[in-house]
């Protein structure tokens with residue numbers, strides 16, 4: 001009898017309990033509509049990106065929250081947050097870094113056909129877990145007072161193993177992802193053995209122990225401490241624009257660029273790119289955000305501020321970069337840089353690339 005009474009009471013209270021639950025979900029939903037957001041995890045730290053995010057908010061009403069940090073810090077954070085992570089977007093540089101997040105299961109395949117139509121297959125993750133937003137070329141900077149026309153004409157990355165370059169090359173350390181990706185691209189094209197032979201000779205041709213960033217390699221060539229440097233194209237844009245200061249501007253005027261492998265597969269291309277995080281609570285907004293980064297307006301903004309190359313064909317690079325002319329870009333899939341990264345790191349270690 002007592003049990004029956006309790007049961008009756010529970011049955012009477014059930015609709016009231018359900019009403020509370022429904023009310024709760026209604027209020028959550030309407031709150032979401034009020035505050036549309038996208039949470040962007042990024043290791044890019046360009047001031048110009050802020051303006052880009054503001055423009056996105058102006059166009060869509062979606063607020064952009066930035067969580068910035070080094071790649072390793074973002075990975076630790078994502079691990080700690082697990083399925084409760086508020087992260088929607090990962091936005092970073094280098095296909096090697098994007099692959100690293102992908103391999104650890106932090107990304108999900110991008111579904112947007114609009115995005116896949118703009119970004120060619122070779123500039124995406126294996127299963128579209130990430131896509132390029134901008135491109136950069138890793139080229140040879142040379143001092144024309146130290147390098148002859150004959151030496152630099154039709155140069156290939158492969159040629160840097162030759163004895164004529166002995167004691168004449170500067171490049172940053174093997175811990176740098178840009179270099180790891182360059183070596184991975186050679187592994188993809190030449191195989192491990194050939195690449196290792198090449199890297200061994202290349203290291204022997206270094207004029208100093210690797211030190212400093214890409215810009216310091218270009219400075220060393222300008223100051224005649226070395227004949228050639230390997231560095232990313234956008235740095236010369238930053239330097240020539242005066243954004244890096246007077247000393248860098250003067251140095252930049254003293255160097256020239258050679259685009260390697262023009263008679264064969266083309267110059268090594270890497271990317272800035274983004275992906276949608278696995279547990280994105282605002283997945284639709286994340287998709288909109290990536291679509292926005294690939295729009296004409298955003299692409300122009302990116303190339304004019306970071307001196308990278310656009311992904312969208314209708315946009316031209318910054319005039320300073322455009323001045324270096326068109327060149328053949330390597331179509332090797334940038335996903336290979338992630339795939340062969342462990343091999344590249346081990347190989348660089350074996351040849352004592354510090």
Ligand SMILES: [Fe+2]
Nearest residue numbers: 093178214232
């Ligand atoms: Fe950089």
